[in-house]
Amino acid sequence: MIKIKIFLSSIHETEMSITANRIFQFLNSCSYRCHLHQIQSQLIIQNLQSDTTIAAHFISACHSLGLLCTAHEFLFIHLYNPHVFICNSLIRAFSHACIPHFPYAIYASMHGNSIVTNNYTFPFLFKSLADFSELKRGRSVHTHVVKLGYLADIYVGNSLLNVYASREGDMELCRQLFDEMRERDVVSFTVLITGFRRAGKYDDALIGFEQMLSTGVVPNRVTMVNALAACGSFGAIDMGVWIHGFIKRKGWELDVILGTALIDMYGKCGRIEEGLSVFHKMKEKNIFTWNAIIKGLALAKNVEEAVFWFTRMKQEGFMADKVTLLEMLCACSHSGFVDMGRQIFCSLIQGKYGFSPTAKHYAATIDLLSRAGCLKDAFRIIRGMPFEPTKSMWGSLLSGCRTHGSLELSEFAAKKLVELEPESGAYHVALSNLYAEMGRWNDVEEARELMKDKGFNKELGCSSMEPDPQNHVHDSDAIIKMNTCS
Template sequence: MRVGFGEILLLLERCKSMRELKQIHGLMITATLIRDIISLSRLVDFCANSDSGDPDYAALVFLQIDRPSVYIWNSLIKGSSNRNNPDEALSMYRKMQRRGYSPDHFTFPFVLKACALNRDRNYGMCVHDRIVKTGFESDLYASISLIHMYASCTDMEASEQLFEKIPKWNVVSWTTLISGYVNNNQAGKAVRVFKEMELQGVQPNEITMVNALVACAQARDLETGRWVHQRVRENSNVILSAAIVDMYAKCGSLKVARDLFDKMPQRNVVVWNAMIGAYTQYERSKEALSLFADMQNAGLTPDETTLLSVLGACAHHGALSLGQGIHAYIEKTHIGNVIIGTSLMNMYAKTGETQSGIQIFNGLEKKDVTAWTSMIIGMAMHGRGREALTLFKVMLRDKDVTPDHVTFIGVLCACSHAGLVKEGEEHFNSMRKVYGITPTGQHYGCMVDLLSRAGHLTEAERLVKSMPIEPNIAIWGALLNGCEVHNDFNLADRVGNHILQFKPQGGGVYVLLSNIYAKAGRWQEVMMAREVMRLKGLGKTHGCSYIEAKRTLTI
């Protein structure tokens, strides 16, 4: 029985698998419809863009077409863009033009998506020029795609200029601009644009709301976050619910976040990660690890984000055994990368397993500044200051890595523990002169600690007084420690007066002052310090350590 054109189109419309598609392709050949451009367009589109399709088969069919339509070119470009193969999409776009075909308003959004995926601003600008020359600049979706492309390439100024030229009634254009600000860490502007959108009377969709909530989370803007939450309908989906939980969690409202989390009828990995990550961020590691165990019991598989949060909680809680179990899981599943490796190093360093951290560090194919910094800080924390400084020198020989302000905290800490005053001063001075890094309070604190430990108390006091920022209690405390070690009672009096202005809540400062006064035989001051502690209800902070017991890993 001969199959007609109409039947072929109907079969292609109902096609569900590549097996059926190949049978239809065979029918097209036997029915001499293999050169029919409409049927071929539908066939290529299924292969390139259906979830059940096969892009390689689409490419083979394409090679047999003498004069493919613009629709077919668009299908192949779209398929490559949607399958995260931007290089192939851009290659097809170039071939299309070389063979004399003019792109239409459907072509440009797919090509610009590929440019956005590649973060290729220069190529995107060439496409922009082509859009202008071919008269498609007034096309709304081409303009929105340009806004997205420039935002993906971190050029928010160009995105803003394009946004000003298009109609303001379209929710997609507003959402694209808000998303661009969010992805470029400009949360304040994202919130402002969302509020402006509301004033313009444009109804946000769920994607808009998710981005607005993410912006509030980034900006720690709890007030606006609550307002956005009130705009969300009760039957919101799991993605929007996860964004709400994440917003409250990152803004520090952990109780509200947990209540919402517990009431959710469905929870995906994203919402579990939001809650576990928040507990880790606010150093509530016990709750983070407990929730991770609940996540495992619920049958969910942890992803990279989960593992990073759990490793951070292990580092803070001293849960070495669980951290080793996570390490084994990472090795088994092959999901390791520089970020995961750095987190593992940090976990081992903080739990005292420095050697394991070194082994992971040496095994990293590419070491970024965070990896180098984590290893330097890990060594410095465990009294291996000279080794940390040697590692820093090796790091400086890597031309692809530049130390940042965190690196110098580790370096100065290493100098302090090793008692290397001259080297510490050299590194401190090089921050501004060589690397253009303005020292923060933490850097000054490290230097005061270094000078105080080494007995250079006059220099330490001079540095504190010359600081361009107001010294905090930690900096004065470092100087006071030096006074006790080196028995400088006169300086201790002056430093003590500065510290007491902060009205310290812990008993450590009063104990330290009491010890200094006792060494000097000033018993009346000793009694006064102890009386203040009694009246404030303060006691000595007892030494403690985390002990991990009977914790198992089921992943």
């Protein structure tokens, strides 16, 4: 309260003669919203709101106090033809605050009011568009950049690349823009590699990485993390080993991000012993690191070892997350560790880990019980779930029923699959074959007539694929989220 009174008196005693330096002091020390509004009043009184330096400090203060909309209204809407520096500062602040739409709205107003942009306008505008995957707007601004001649600026080019490489981007346009760039640096290549890796085009990501090396551009840690993720998903163990050797030759410390990426790559490529070696050398580990080692062991069908590290993780004070428990349930399912799987699932139901089981946890548990022949338990879980069963769940139950000879429950599961995907001929064939096994020939005839009506020509035999309840847990994405490429 005393600080507020001193602040107020400082403003009032110099109300009509406050200087720019005093404004800077007030803005830099401002920690209360009410103070900021009083400073705003002084800016109006002294007609200082169009001063670019003061405006930048005001925007910074608004950002720190969560009042960016106030800054936008005060400096952009109420000012006639604001300076491009003020507009750029607002775009930058909103992009850093991860507030959608505002950066583009400011840019559109600049464009509509003939406020001349410069090369500093676009990098943070493109950052915002990439963060929120606004591809259509990115294309629109791309045309302006070309017309204005700013595409030769590598910072503008890299930030535009990032829009096309975003999660909802367009990698064909990204590659085209990359090829057209006069100059490329480590950021350019890293954005390209990351975009291809994120789009699941792992071979293209590794081709981009090899191109980077051939042109003499030295990769950084972010590049290596994304290249390792592509190696793991593509099974490119030779390239992964080369990257590990590069890291050793450069003397890079195996920090938590890089070390985890290496473990994840070795685990996915079936070289879990090398992954364990990396794990032991790391000074710092986090939950992603533990997940990577547990997943690698699970993929190697070494469930006893996975259980050991799962237990040790908890002993060292790391709380298992959703990914950890899903990996453990899947490992138990594929190795027949029914009791361990039941125990993990019961702990999830009871809330011992601080969150409720997701659909993937239910699917993995249903798969575990179905494989083990605990069909009634699997069916009970399906019927008691808080959400609708998926094809994966009914598929796991159907597979378990066929393996363990439960024809009636097989029929129920097959009917559910037909209901969920009536246009799939495989499910109709499976149901028809079930009726044949049960000797229900009228039902067989009816099922085949229905298949004929729907245009399914297959009369005999049935091929089925057992769905993977994991539904692809993207550990690599979790690892890479710890890195940002700006």
